[in-house]
Each structure stands twice: as C-alpha cells, then as structure tokens.
Amino acid sequence: MCKAASFLFGVMVVAGSAAGNEETVFLDAECPLTPQVVLDQGTFCNTSAINVPGAGVASQYPSAITVSGLTGVISDLKVRMLGVTHANTSTLQALVQPPSGAPIGLTGSSFLVSSPEAPNQRPVPTASSAQWTFSEQADDYALFNRDGVPQLTSTAPVSGSYLPRTFALLGLPAPAPSAAESQLLASQIGQNPNGSWQLFVNQATLNTAANPQPTGTIAGGWCVDITTTASNTGCYASTLLSGAITTSDLLQTGRTNRNGIVSLCTWPKTNSLFATTSLHYDAYAVVNPAAQETCITLTSDFTGCGGNTTQPVVYTTYDPANPGNNILADAGYSSIGRLQMSFRRGAGQPFTIVVHEITANAGCPAYSLFLEQNRCQALPIGDLIFRNGFD
Numbered sequence: 001m002c003k004a005a006s007f008l009f010g011v012m013v014v015a016g017s018a019a020g021n022e023e024t025v026f027l028d029a030e031c032p033l034t035p036q037v038v039l040d041q042g043t044f045c046n047t048s049a050i051n052v053p054g055a056g057v058a059s060q061y062p063s064a065i066t067v068s069g070l071t072g073v074i075s076d077l078k079v080r081m082l083g084v085t086h087a088n089t090s091t092l093q094a095l096v097q098p099p100s101g102a103p104i105g106l107t108g109s110s111f112l113v114s115s116p117e118a119p120n121q122r123p124v125p126t127a128s129s130a131q132w133t134f135s136e137q138a139d140d141y142a143l144f145n146r147d148g149v150p151q152l153t154s155t156a157p158v159s160g161s162y163l164p165r166t167f168a169l170l171g172l173p174a175p176a177p178s179a180a181e182s183q184l185l186a187s188q189i190g191q192n193p194n195g196s197w198q199l200f201v202n203q204a205t206l207n208t209a210a211n212p213q214p215t216g217t218i219a220g221g222w223c224v225d226i227t228t229t230a231s232n233t234g235c236y237a238s239t240l241l242s243g244a245i246t247t248s249d250l251l252q253t254g255r256t257n258r259n260g261i262v263s264l265c266t267w268p269k270t271n272s273l274f275a276t277t278s279l280h281y282d283a284y285a286v287v288n289p290a291a292q293e294t295c296i297t298l299t300s301d302f303t304g305c306g307g308n309t310t311q312p313v314v315y316t317t318y319d320p321a322n323p324g325n326n327i328l329a330d331a332g333y334s335s336i337g338r339l340q341m342s343f344r345r346g347a348g349q350p351f352t353i354v355v356h357e358i359t360a361n362a363g364c365p366a367y368s369l370f371l372e373q374n375r376c377q378a379l380p381i382g383d384l385i386f387r388n389g390f391d
C-alpha cells in the first residue's frame with residue numbers, strides 16, 4: 001500500500017545497540033505519480049515595501065498575504081520578491097510561512113559561507129531593483145550567484161530565478177516560526193493554498209557587533225504564484241530522523257574538516273580528514289527512492305544539543321576508521337543550531353548520513369535530520385558540467 005508522500009523513506013536498525021548507533025533507512029512503497037491537469041492558478045501579492053535595517057528584522061515582520069478562493073491542492077509554488085535592493089544579500093535572510101506545514105527557507109545564512117570556487121572569500125551578491133523569483137525550476141542560489149557566477153564584488157543588478165535554500169541558519173527572531181525550515185517549495189505540494197502566507201525577512205549580523213551590514217529594501221513587496229491540482233501529485237518526499245549522541249555510541253577516528261564550504265547539488269565538493277580524535281557518532285544508511293537522479297536536501301537541527309556543536313556528513317560509503325574517505329557532502333560547519341546542504345543521488349543509490357560530536361564525549365541530547373526531495377524535478381543544472389567535468 002502506498003504511504004503518504006511525507007514518508008517515502010523508512011528506517012530499520014541494522015547494527016549497534018538500542019542507542020541507535022547505526023540504522024538503515026529502507027523504502028516504503030511510493031505513492032504513484034499520476035499526471036494531473038492544472039485545476040486552478042492564482043497570484044497574490046502584498047506590494048507594501050519591506051525595508052531591511054543593518055541588523056535585525058524588517059519593517060514588516062512578517063509581511064502577510066491572504067490567499068482565498070483557490071480550489072484543489074498546491075502542485076506548484078513560486079515566491080517572488082519585487083525590487084530587491086541590497087549591497088550584500090548573502091546575509092539577507094528570508095523565510096516564508098505557508099498557511100500549513102513547515103516554514104520554507106528562501107535565502108540567507110547566519111555565517112560566512114564560502115563558495116567552492118573562492119575558498120575563504122565570502123560571496124557578496126548585490127541587488128539593485130532586482131526581481132527575484134524563488135522556484136524549484138531554477139538552477140542556482142541567490143546567496144551565491146548570478147547566472148552561475150560567484151558574486152564577490154559585483155555591483156550589477158541581480159534579477160532572476162533562484163532555488164530556495166538557506167544555509168547555516170541559526171533561526172530568525174520571534175514571531176518567526178521556530179520549527180526547522182523546509183528547503184523545498186515542493187513541501188507545499190498537496191496542501192491547501194488558502195489562508196495567511198507570511199514572509200519573515202531579517203538581516204543577520206554574522207554574530208559580530210563590529211560588522212554592520214548595509215541596509216536594503218524589497219521596495220515592491222512580494223507575491224506567491226500558486227498552481228493547484230485536484231489531488232496530491234506525490235512529487236514531494238521527506239523523512240525525519242531523530243536521535244541522540246551518547247558515550248555508549250560507537251566511535252569514529254577523527255572527523256571531516258570544517259572548511260566553510262557547503263555541499264550543493266550544483267556544487268559538489270571534496271573534503272578530507274581533520275585530526276584523529278575518537279568521536280561518538282550515529283550513522284543512517286539511506287537509499288534514494290526516486291526513479292531518477294534527484295537533488296536531496298538535508299536539514300540538520302542541533303538546537304537540542306545543549307550548546308554542544310555537532311557535525312553532519314554524508315558518505316557514499318562510510319568507514320568509521322577512515323571518516324575522511326568517501327565523503328559525498330557536508331555543510332562546511334558544525335553547529336549548535338541548524339545546517340543545510342544538498343547532494344545528488346541516482347535512482348536506488350545508497351548513502352550514509354553520519355552525525356558526530358566535535359568535542360570528545362560531549363554528545364548531543366537530541367538532534368534531528370530532515371531529508372527532502374522533489375522526485376519529479378530534474379536536477380538543477382547550474383554549470384556543474386564546467387566545474388566538475390562530465391560526470
């Protein structure tokens with residue numbers, strides 16, 4: 001029997017103790033992907049300017065849009081920001097809270113996130129009266145790029161379509177939702193579109209009081225473009241894993257280097273071993289349930305770790321004696337908050353998610369790992385082919 005689209009991965013313990021040292025995530029039967037005709041469409045906007053200070057929340061926090069009168073359930077969603085002007089949009093944080101479901105991270109980071117092409121440099125994408133469309137049909141991220149080119153010092157206006165994605169987000173001030181954010185607009189597939197949509201915009205300060213950020217504006221406000229079908233298309237899949245790292249967990253020898261570079265479907269990265277300290281870990285073996293290669297996002301939530309910084313790493317195959325080998329993806333950081341990354345995996349291909357402590361025996365009382373994918377969406381192309389060859 002086909003399960004709800006929110007649980008297309010399953011979990012089984014294959015090794016370790018009841019502490020859950022190592023688990024294998026198996027697949028449940030997928031809901032069928034049934035072609036469906038568009039039932040309804042609508043664009044809804046709030047055109048009041050959203051002004052962004054040098055630090056903290058925007059002038060409208062949140063800015064709200066009421067959607068009403070649409071029939072059916074959401075099959076496609078786009079969020080547009082109109083007239084974005086800002087001299088460093090990399091730390092301009094935006095979340096959208098739909099009427100139901102988790103908030104969706106649109107853009108922004110709480111930390112310096114380097115691009116793989118410019119290690120140790122922070123991209124500084126600027127925007128001048130730009131029209132930003134957040135869409136899963138896009139190929140790159142607003143935080144890093146314009147047309148696939150890292151924006152380090154450019155003053156050119158940046159208009160275009162961007163993938164929604166936040167990076168190393170510590171959470172936005174209340175009343176923004178405290179729930180971990182989804183990385184996919186597709187998380188709204190199958191939901192009722194009608195109700196209040198709220199946009200939370202915040203300027204991060206990079207935790208440095210002496211690091212003032214430029215002010216900015218979203219002068220024309222924002223819009224949601226909603227398409228519906230009669231029933232759930234089944235394209236969105238997710239699973240939530242949770243656990244704790246304790247001193248009864250298994251040990252790995254060393255850990256992955258934290259180099260500030262995030263793994264992305266558009267930018268796979270390499271990494272290596274750092275130190276050889278013994279660290280406790282949990283491992284989850286997962287298989288991609290999609291019928292074709294997809295982009296899988298992972299949101300790690302370490303806010304329940306009691307301030308103990310914790311690191312997530314994804315492997316093609318994991319060897320706790322050599323945790324610097326076979327790294328598929330990492331977030332470039334450990335965190336006491338949340339970390340986001342994404343990676344590509346083919347149909348039926350396995351991967352292993354490992355969560356480990358940074359300080360020996362520090363552990364983590366409670367963490368969660370949220371996997372998502374839109375299994376109907378082709379991979380974001382970016383210019384991967386030029387960065388990594390014909391893989």
Ligand SMILES: [Ca+2]
Pocket residue numbers: 019020021243244245246249281282
């Ligand atoms: Ca454990």
